Amino acid sequence: EILAAIGSYFGADAPLAGRKALVTSGPTHEPIDPVRYIANRSSGRQGHAIAAALARLGAATTLVTGPTQQPDPPGVTVRHVESARDMLAACQAALPVDAAVCAAAVADWRVASAADQKMKREGHDGLKLEFTQNPDILATLSEVGNLRPRLVVGFAAETENVIDHARAKRARKGCDWIVANDVSPATGTFGGAENTVHLIVDGASEPETWPRMSKADVGERLARRIADHLIQPAAEASSA
Amino acid sequence: EILAAIGSYFGADAPLAGRKALVTSGPTHEPIDPVRYIANRSSGRQGHAIAAALARLGAATTLVTGPTQQPDPPGVTVRHVESARDMLAACQAALPVDAAVCAAAVADWRVASAADQKMKREGHDGLKLEFTQNPDILATLSEVGNLRPRLVVGFAAETENVIDHARAKRARKGCDWIVANDVSPATGTFGGAENTVHLIVDGASEPETWPRMSKADVGERLARRIADHLIQPAAEASSA
Numbered sequence: 350e351i352l353a354a355i356g357s358y359f360g361a362d363a364p365l366a367g368r369k370a371l372v373t374s375g376p377t378h379e380p381i382d383p384v385r386y387i388a389n390r391s392s393g394r395q396g397h398a399i400a401a402a403l404a405r406l407g408a409a410t411t412l413v414t415g416p417t418q419q420p421d422p423p424g425v426t427v428r429h430v431e432s433a434r435d436m437l438a439a440c441q442a443a444l445p446v447d448a449a450v451c452a453a454a455v456a457d458w459r460v461a462s463a464a465d466q467k468m469k470r471e472g473h474d475g476l477k478l479e480f481t482q483n484p485d486i487l488a489t490l491s492e493v494g495n496l497r498p499r500l501v502v503g504f505a506a507e508t509e510n511v512i513d514h515a516r517a518k519r520a521r522k523g524c525d526w527i528v529a530n531d532v533s534p535a536t537g538t539f540g541g542a543e544n545t546v547h548l549i550v551d552g553a554s555e556p557e558t559w560p561r562m563s564k565a566d567v568g569e570r571l572a573r574r575i576a577d578h579l580i581q582p583a584a585e586a587s588s589a
Numbered sequence: 590e591i592l593a594a595i596g597s598y599f600g601a602d603a604p605l606a607g608r609k610a611l612v613t614s615g616p617t618h619e620p621i622d623p624v625r626y627i628a629n630r631s632s633g634r635q636g637h638a639i640a641a642a643l644a645r646l647g648a649a650t651t652l653v654t655g656p657t658q659q660p661d662p663p664g665v666t667v668r669h670v671e672s673a674r675d676m677l678a679a680c681q682a683a684l685p686v687d688a689a690v691c692a693a694a695v696a697d698w699r700v701a702s703a704a705d706q707k708m709k710r711e712g713h714d715g716l717k718l719e720f721t722q723n724p725d726i727l728a729t730l731s732e733v734g735n736l737r738p739r740l741v742v743g744f745a746a747e748t749e750n751v752i753d754h755a756r757a758k759r760a761r762k763g764c765d766w767i768v769a770n771d772v773s774p775a776t777g778t779f780g781g782a783e784n785t786v787h788l789i790v791d792g793a794s795e796p797e798t799w800p801r802m803s804k805a806d807v808g809e810r811l812a813r814r815i816a817d818h819l820i821q822p823a824a825e826a827s828s829a
Binding site for chain 2: 381383384385387389390454456457458466468476477478479480506507532533
């Protein structure tokens with residue numbers, strides 16, 4: 350019975366059979382010089398788990414990931430990138446898709462002019478670096494246009510006022526849903542196996558707070574929510 | 590015969606039995622805010638291999654390592670740290686030692702005032718960060734004093750003028766030996782399994798260029814050189 354249920358997901362009756370999904374995961378690395386870089390704390394566990402779950406539900410899934418220690422999930426097309434600009438290009442190359450989930454911790458800034466050679470410690474006592482904004486992958490994918498995915502889901506990693514910041518981020522980026530999580534060091538979410546998230550859905554009055562669960566289970570639950578949304582009749586879905 | 594040879598290293602006739610060694614390895618992570626940090630490209634492979642080799646030769650070895658994916662080497666006391674300041678404190682706590690090998694890629698700079706909360710993308714279009722110099726672990730350990738190790742070995746990861754930069758670094762830091770390597774991206778040394786190094790010994794006229802070999806073999810060869818040096822009569826050793 351269990352085997353039959355698993356098997357069915359790979360058949361035509363899997364809920365996301367015939368659909369395409371795009372997931373971003375991991376950090377980006379932005380070079381300062383050949384040996385130094387700026388990174389975000391992100392293990393890639395959550396994004397990889399989401400991609401794996403979408404693939405299990407039958408979606409043709411592309412995972413665009415920064416440098417992580419996570420193995421490539423089975424049944425997923427994986428594109429490995431380093432910088433935010435590379436990640437955006439790989440995402441755009443994966444369009445069109447039905448759903449995009451931006452779980453990567455993309456560096457907001459990069460050094461305005463990275464050095465070609467290693468900077469020497471000497472003569473740089475009060476080093477100053479100037480930064481320029483990276484492209485905003487979530488906002489770019491959310492822009493209205495022919496290639497906008499029907500459902501765009503963002504993540505908001507916050508350390509204070511988690512819900513308020515996440516609501517504001519959803520509106521600002523133009524995405525449909527936001528998964529908000531508290532990544533304060535005390536929560537152990539970064540690099541850990543568990544996550545406590547709040548799902549904020551466009552139009553819904555209150556965020557859904559999910560119980561603390563493994564990142565694999567968050568991925569599974571989110572993938573099922575995405576499947577439920579995509580298999581609604583189009584008229585109903587377009588209002589969400 | 591082989592087993593006997595291996596066994597003997599753990600006995601009193603191992604060349605470094607009764608000696609103490611300190612090795613640093615890996616990158617340091619310097620926080621910008623709770624979710625962002627500056628890092629150096631360093632897998633920790635070379636430093637961990639050196640610590641493992643010194644322990645195999647009988648030295649009571651402490652390894653102070655930044656965040657890496659390397660397993661703790663067997664028979665080595667391992668201290669895990671994140672920042673350069675933590676690394677220095679852990680090194681000082683391990684003194685006195687007979688030999689110190691500084692293989693870590695320590696961040697030369699840290700952000701002058703790291704933020705307590707995640708910095709928001711908005712309002713930081715042309716972000717500027719001011720940096721302040723980190724403590725110099727190699728120079729600090731090389732300072733003359735009661736606790737100076739008899740042999741201090743530094744590493745110089747360079748991307749141009751490798752030998753010249755490394756010679757200058759040895760003189761500037763006050764260490765005894767420098768292991769110089771070319772870490773230009775084209776060499777594949779960062780993160781790779783092999784290394785091409787040049788050993789620069791105080792007083793020797795020419796650097797020794799070792800053939801390209803695995804990082805494990807570099808560790809083995811360096812540990813044997815250190816053993817040969819430490820078991821010289823003191824009068825001879827003091828001139829090197």
